[in-house]
Amino acid sequence: MVGQKIPCGTSNLRRVIASASAFRSIWAPERANLGLFGRDLADRSGYSGRHAAVFHRQAFEMSPDDAPVRHVPVLGREAVEALEPHDGGVYIDATFGAGGYSRAILKVPGTRVIGIDRDRTAIAGGFELVESSAGRLTLVEDRFSNLADVCAGQGFSAVDGIVMDVGVSSMQLDQSERGFSFRFNGPLDMRMGHDGPTVADVVAKASETDLANIIYIFGEERHSRAVARAIVAARKEAPITTTRALADIVSRVVRSKPNEIHPATRTFQALRIFVNEELDELHAALVAAEKTLKPGGRLAVVSFHSLEDRIVKNFLNERGKRGGGSRHLPDVKQALPSFEILTKRPVVAGDDEVAANPRARSAKLRAAARTDAPAQSETASFDWPQLADVMRGG
Numbered sequence: 175m176v177g178q179k180i181p182c183g184t185s186n187l188r189r190v191i192a193s194a195s196a197f198r199s200i201w202a203p204e205r206a207n208l209g210l211f212g213r214d215l216a217d218r219s220g221y222s223g224r225h226a227a228v229f230h231r232q233a234f235e236m237s238p239d240d241a242p243v244r245h246v247p248v249l250g251r252e253a254v255e256a257l258e259p260h261d262g263g264v265y266i267d268a269t270f271g272a273g274g275y276s277r278a279i280l281k282v283p284g285t286r287v288i289g290i291d292r293d294r295t296a297i298a299g300g301f302e303l304v305e306s307s308a309g310r311l312t313l314v315e316d317r318f319s320n321l322a323d324v325c326a327g328q329g330f331s332a333v334d335g336i337v338m339d340v341g342v343s344s345m346q347l348d349q350s351e352r353g354f355s356f357r358f359n360g361p362l363d364m365r366m367g368h369d370g371p372t373v374a375d376v377v378a379k380a381s382e383t384d385l386a387n388i389i390y391i392f393g394e395e396r397h398s399r400a401v402a403r404a405i406v407a408a409r410k411e412a413p414i415t416t417t418r419a420l421a422d423i424v425s426r427v428v429r430s431k432p433n434e435i436h437p438a439t440r441t442f443q444a445l446r447i448f449v450n451e452e453l454d455e456l457h458a459a460l461v462a463a464e465k466t467l468k469p470g471g472r473l474a475v476v477s478f479h480s481l482e483d484r485i486v487k488n489f490l491n492e493r494g495k496r497g498g499g500s501r502h503l504p505d506v507k508q509a510l511p512s513f514e515i516l517t518k519r520p521v522v523a524g525d526d527e528v529a530a531n532p533r534a535r536s537a538k539l540r541a542a543a544r545t546d547a548p549a550q551s552e553t554a555s556f557d558w559p560q561l562a563d564v565m566r567g568g
Contacts, residue, residue, distance in 0.1 A: 247274035247339055248537040249476050252521050254278045256474040256541035257335035259285050265335040266325065266466070268318035268459060271296050273303050275337045280307055288328055289313045290321060292367040317367070319458035322466045335472040336463045340456055340482045355442070359418040364446045371565055373445045377414050382406045384564045391558050392453070392481065393444025400427045401441055417442075443479070451561055456482060460489045461552050464512055469546035473513070476539050483520065483538050490515050490542050493550060510547035517541050 247253070254275055257265060261284030267276040270289035279285050280303075289311060291297055297315045304311050314324050318338060325333060362374040380388070382402045390398035404427045405414065414420055421438040428437035447453060463473050477483040493513040520538035527534045 246531070247271070247476070248478075248527070248531060248534040249521060249523055249539045250274050250278060252539055253337050253339075253474040253476055253541075256516065256539070257337060257472045259335065261285070263334035264288070264330055265337070266290065266321055266333055268321050268336055268338045268463075269340065270300060270313060271339060273300050275339070276300075276311060277303060279335075279337075280310055285310065287311045288324060288330075288333075290316055290318050290324055292317045294368060317455055319455045319462060321459060322462040325466050332468040333466055333471060334468055335474070336467060337474045338456075338459060338463075338476065340475065340477045340486075341452065341479070355417065359416055362415055362417055362420055364442075364449055366450045371449060371561070373420075373449050374413070374415050376445060376449055376564065377405050377420065378409060379567070380564050381567070384559055387559050388448045388564070389441050389444045391444070392447040393440035393442075394480075395428070395440035395444065397428045403427075447481070448559065448561060448564075453481060453485060453558070454560075456485050457489065460486065461549075464493060464544070464549045467544035469544055471544040472516075472541065473544070474539060474541045476537055478533070478536050478538075483540075486540050487520075490540060494542065509550050510545070512545055512547045512550055513542040514545055515540075515542050 257279065259265060259279045259282040261282065263282075263284075264286045265279050265288070267273075267279070267287055267289040270276060270291040271293075273289065276287045276289050279287050287307075287310060289297075289300060291313070292315065294315050297313050300311075300313050304313060312328060314327075316324055321336065325331075362372060362377070364373040376388075377385070382405075385402035385405055386398045389395045389401050395401060401424055404423050405420075408414060408419075408423045414423065420441070421436075424438040424441045425436075428441075430437045460473075460475075467473060475486045477486055490513055494511050494515045517540045520540050522539075523531075523534035523537050
């Protein structure tokens with residue numbers, strides 16, 4: 175139930191926040207433009223939805239006074255419209271962040287939202303929204319891969335919709351003390367949560383081979399071997415503990431032309447993904463969503479680079495078709511599709527959104543509706559470096 179305390183364990187820390195000070199909404203309350211979900215997304219490239227549900231557009235219209243201080247999620251309106259929020263529905267905002275999705279869902283009367291984030295800074299930032307929700311929003315500090323357990327801990331066996339905004343948030347990138355960006359000098363951290371090894375720990379301990387594999391697989395950096403070699407050479411001279419130090423090392427071996435991305439971009443992405451186990455977390459969250467959604471429940475996932483999108487696309491394609499049988503073995507029961515894919519192609523941001531937020535340029539939204547078929551068995555395994563193995567030198 176909302177406000178219920180969940181015991182904190184050593185491995186899965188969960189904190190439910192249910193009290194705060196007064197909240198002033200950032201969304202323009204005086205405007206009541208209504209839109210049809212099916213019509214809106216049908217007009218956008220990649221959408222094939224069949225259902226039309228009334229949704230409040232003002233959920234994603236910001237008041238001018240608050241625009242500089244509040245984060246508007248990329249493809250936010252499209253993602254929430256894909257959920258078709260309705261009175262009495264229960265929804266999971268699996269990556270709460272600044273609360274943009276939760277705030278929009280709560281604009282629909284009678285909805286309940288469970289917000290999850292592994293970043294306690296994001297949870298603390300949601301205090302006011304919890305207070306203003308009159309008991310309809312609960313925040314939980316946890317990994318989104320644990321969403322099924324979080325849902326059960328709040329007294330729900332299934333939910334009507336789940337939205338995920340994958341990867342690092344703009345707020346995290348802008349906080350120099352978090353060490354996510356080479357734009358600011360700060361400690362080489364990059365953890366989305368507040369436990370486990372930092373990127374500084376990884377670059378200090380990982381072998382040259384492991385570093386090269388991490389940077390190549392998670393950053394798609396073709397100079398990964400040279401970067402790994404440079405890191406190992408530099409750490410022999412002095413510990414690499416700041417974002418500027420790492421960026422300088424990478425920049426000496428990776429050259430970029432004017433108007434190209436910063437030479438350290440792919441290396442920073444790779445190490446961030448690795449230290450947070452982002453791709454494993456994403457796949458585990460998709461599996462948990464399949465088990466947690468009610469028949470007809472909606473899943474909406476916004477991703478920002480090809481590695482994430484590939485996992486989402488492959489998962490939904492696999493779950494959206496019959497499988498498990500063979501024409502040579504007619505007696506073997508085939509698994510029925512557990513999802514109906516609503517986006518034949520990913521929905522992308524329009525020119526206006528990209529102009530307002532360049533990060534939206536790479537965003538892709540994929541959405542699907544849960545069928546009444548049982549959740550399929552999970553057999554996927556991934557051949558990429560694992561954090562625990564690298565840190566113990568395995």
